[in-house]
Amino acid sequence: xxxxxxxxxxxxxxxxxxxxxxxxxxxxxxxxxxxxxxxxxxxxxxxxxxxxxxxxxxxxxxxxxxxxxxxxxxxxxxxxxxxxxxxxxxxxxxxxxxxxxxxxxxxxxxxxxxxxxxxxxxxxxxxxxxxxxxxxxxxxxxxxxxxxxxxxxxxxxxxxxxxxxxxxxxxxxxxxxxxxxxxxxxxxxxxxxxxxxxxxxxxxxxxxxxxxxxxxxxxxxxxxxxxxxxxxxxxxxxxxxxxxxxxxxxxxxxxxxxxxxxxxxxxxxxxxxxxxxxxxxxxxxxxxxxxxxxxxxxxxxxxxxxxxxxxxxxxxxxxxxxxxxxxxxxxxxxxxxxxxxxxxxxxxxxxxxxxxxxxxxxxxxxxxxxxxxx
Amino acid sequence: xxxxxxxxxxxxxxxxxxxxxxxxxxxxxxxxxxxxxxxxxxxxxxxxxxxxxxxxxxxxxxxxxxxxxxxxxxxxxxxxxxxxxxxxxxxxxxxxxxxxxxxxxxxxxxxxxxxxxxxxxxxxxxxxxxxxxxxxxxxxxxxxxxxxxxxxxxxxxxxxxxxxxxxxxxxxxxxxxxxxxxxxxxxxxxxxxxxxxxxxxxxxxxxxxxxxxxxxxxxxxxxxxxxxxxxxxxxxxxxxxxxxxxxxxxxxxxxxxxxxxxxxxxxxxxxxxxxxxxxxxxxxxxxxxxxxxxxxxxxxxxxxxxxxxxxxxxxxxxxxxxxxxxxxxxxxx
Numbered sequence: 001x002x003x004x005x006x007x008x009x010x011x012x013x014x015x016x017x018x019x020x021x022x023x024x025x026x027x028x029x030x031x032x033x034x035x036x037x038x039x040x041x042x043x044x045x046x047x048x049x050x051x052x053x054x055x056x057x058x059x060x061x062x063x064x065x066x067x068x069x070x071x072x073x074x075x076x077x078x079x080x081x082x083x084x085x086x087x088x089x090x091x092x093x094x095x096x097x098x099x100x101x102x103x104x105x106x107x108x109x110x111x112x113x114x115x116x117x118x119x120x121x122x123x124x125x126x127x128x129x130x131x132x133x134x135x136x137x138x139x140x141x142x143x144x145x146x147x148x149x150x151x152x153x154x155x156x157x158x159x160x161x162x163x164x165x166x167x168x169x170x171x172x173x174x175x176x177x178x179x180x181x182x183x184x185x186x187x188x189x190x191x192x193x194x195x196x197x198x199x200x201x202x203x204x205x206x207x208x209x210x211x212x213x214x215x216x217x218x219x220x221x222x223x224x225x226x227x228x229x230x231x232x233x234x235x236x237x238x239x240x241x242x243x244x245x246x247x248x249x250x251x252x253x254x255x256x257x258x259x260x261x262x263x264x265x266x267x268x269x270x271x272x273x274x275x276x277x278x279x280x281x282x283x284x285x286x287x288x289x290x291x292x293x294x295x296x297x298x299x300x301x302x303x304x305x306x307x308x309x310x311x312x313x314x315x316x317x318x319x320x321x322x323x324x325x326x327x328x329x330x331x332x333x334x335x336x337x338x339x340x341x342x343x344x345x346x347x348x349x350x351x352x353x354x355x356x357x358x359x360x361x362x363x364x365x366x367x368x369x370x371x372x373x374x
Numbered sequence: 375x376x377x378x379x380x381x382x383x384x385x386x387x388x389x390x391x392x393x394x395x396x397x398x399x400x401x402x403x404x405x406x407x408x409x410x411x412x413x414x415x416x417x418x419x420x421x422x423x424x425x426x427x428x429x430x431x432x433x434x435x436x437x438x439x440x441x442x443x444x445x446x447x448x449x450x451x452x453x454x455x456x457x458x459x460x461x462x463x464x465x466x467x468x469x470x471x472x473x474x475x476x477x478x479x480x481x482x483x484x485x486x487x488x489x490x491x492x493x494x495x496x497x498x499x500x501x502x503x504x505x506x507x508x509x510x511x512x513x514x515x516x517x518x519x520x521x522x523x524x525x526x527x528x529x530x531x532x533x534x535x536x537x538x539x540x541x542x543x544x545x546x547x548x549x550x551x552x553x554x555x556x557x558x559x560x561x562x563x564x565x566x567x568x569x570x571x572x573x574x575x576x577x578x579x580x581x582x583x584x585x586x587x588x589x590x591x592x593x594x595x596x597x598x599x600x601x602x603x604x605x606x607x608x609x610x611x612x613x614x615x616x617x618x619x620x621x622x623x624x625x626x627x628x629x630x631x632x633x634x635x636x637x638x639x640x641x642x643x644x645x646x647x648x649x650x651x652x653x654x655x656x657x658x659x660x661x662x663x664x665x666x667x668x669x670x671x672x673x674x675x676x677x678x679x680x681x682x683x684x685x686x687x688x689x690x691x692x693x694x695x696x697x698x699x700x701x702x703x704x705x706x707x
Contacts, residue, residue, distance in 0.1 A: 025436065
């Protein structure tokens with residue numbers, strides 16, 4: 001160690017440095033960090049926020065955000081800004097779905113991207129392609145400038161996602177409220193029969209296209225237990241589009257769904273019930289997010305975990321494998337869960353490997369019984 | 375009062391301390407965003423000890439997401455590569471321009487690989503640390519039992535290079551192998567340290583049988599080989615680069631007044647050309663106030679940064695940084 005021109009050597013100086021360094025690092029250990037920040041910073045307000053139409057966001061703010069959207073949209077006869085969109089629909093089958101998420105991270109741009117991918121999950125799970133989108137946004141009472149920035153970011157981020165999938169935002173509603181909430185209603189199309197929960201066959205392989213654990217990671221963040229790296233990795237997975245995977249899988253699966261709030265177990269159970277098959281999971285093969293098992297072993301659970309477990313109450317829950325709680329972890333923007341007949345499984349597996357999923361086959365369906373074992 | 379938008383570029387040592395303070399004592403009317411490519415900051419003071427194994431790599435990381443949540447700060451994972459100071463906008467890949475009222479820059483130094491053919495492909499730079507740590511871990515875990523002598527080269531023999539050489543030497547020995555470490559520089563060894571410290575380090579390097587190759591030029595780097603002036607080849611199992619850090623390029627594309635590529639700031643940590651831009655740590659140079667580039671200055675700047683940003687928001691007179699010329703340098707091995 002050197003202090004100007006003075007030199008110190010040996011174990012004692014190292015102890016001093018060790019103490020200084022450890023004390024420095026200790027300052028940055030933050031616990032229960034998210035609880036306080038989830039309470040959105042409000043500008044001091046004398047009057048309660050009006051509901052109903054009073055909660056609408058000012059025209060100027062909205063106009064600036066919508067300005068960037070395309071003026072002419074396929075399947076739409078008028079322009080954005082009219083009372084309602086006039087749409088005409090192609091021949092074939094249409095699927096229609098909606099989803100929204102409450103604020104779970106500090107960056108509205110990421111929030112919006114994740115919500116868009118999350119909402120698209122239902123369209124992809126049906127083996128269809130998205131066409132038209134309506135947005136529903138609640139933004140907290142911020143300064144006019146911040147409202148504008150938030151909205152610009154949200155619309156821009158979602159528009160990028162939808163545009164890439166060939167869909168367009170054609171309208172929506174934006175209001176002010178207690179916390180940031182983003183939602184999308186999506187109309188999709190397919191020339192074939194949409195893929196449903198019904199159709200899984202005895203002998204089909206079960207595949208999952210994203211790792212489990214987003215619920216546990218986000219719960220861990222709120223309790224100050226999740227590492228930044230884990231959170232960022234979870235965000236990256238949640239922002240991953242599954243459009244390509246869905247297109248590829250469309251003519252190779254017997255049934256398909258996306259894993260969201262009910263967790264893998266709940267959504268798999270729905271396939272089993274609809275298709276009258278049982279599932280045998282190879283629990284060790286199920287991909288999970290980095291950090292999810294660490295947090296799970298510490299007892300971290302999402303608030304919906306108990307509900308999901310209760311849904312399965314008549315089943316025998318096997319808790320031998322330490323990964324079991326992950327099966328009931330609610331997923332945000334989770335993976336596609338599908339039944340793939342044997343003749344396609346090799347092709348599916350190698351394609352998913354190219355797309356970055358080393359493990360995608362997580363089990364098999366067997367005849368009758370509608371049970372899940374692992 | 376309208377809210378002011380403060381954007382912090384870079385999660386360096388000044389900014390983490392600033393965020394901690396902002397979390398404990400929020401400044402009213404300030405909306406904060408941190409833009410950083412990585413969710414963790416490696417605390418450089420503990421890096422050498424982590425290489426040795428005195429600390430786990432987890433112990434030396436500062437979690438920027440937790441800290442941002444604590445400071446009610448929005449965090450964006452992007453690398454800034456362009457700003458417009460007239461429009462007060464930051465440009466990020468994929469995103470619409472990001473506006474600000476007050477800017478604080480703490481992006482450190484860009485450790486560039488030396489401009490030598492093969493350097494990019496066959497040597498590992500010490501920065502970004504997260505990447506370096508990852509590669510070092512991989513190297514250590516891949517050491518085969520058969521190989522007894524481990525040859526390593528470090529390009530760049532500043533304080534960082536010397537420290538790294540001593541650390542790695544110790545670590546390889548602790549693994550029961552025989553280290554053979556080359557420390558290579560086109561100039562002097564430890565040339566940037568005070569005379570007494572330099573002599574002591576030279577003594578230590580000698581004691582530890584580090585092979586010093588100073589005042590030589592590397593002509594090219596190949597897989598496991600360093601070619602010296604076309605006459606000599608140094609073979610190495612791993613080639614590390616601790617060669618001279620350079621200021622980030624994008625700074626020179628702004629209107630900011632720079633000195634040797636670093637943001638020129640006054641003693642209040644404000645850019646001398648733009649008073650709404652603060653800068654601290656290695657990316658800044660205080661005009662007419664000689665200081666070395668060292669993490670300790672970034673740490674010391676933080677309370678002043680907090681105070682001066684607050685004063686700027688409420689339009690009060692700005693405080694000056696007081697600093698002692700002596701700094702505490704520590705070489706661990």
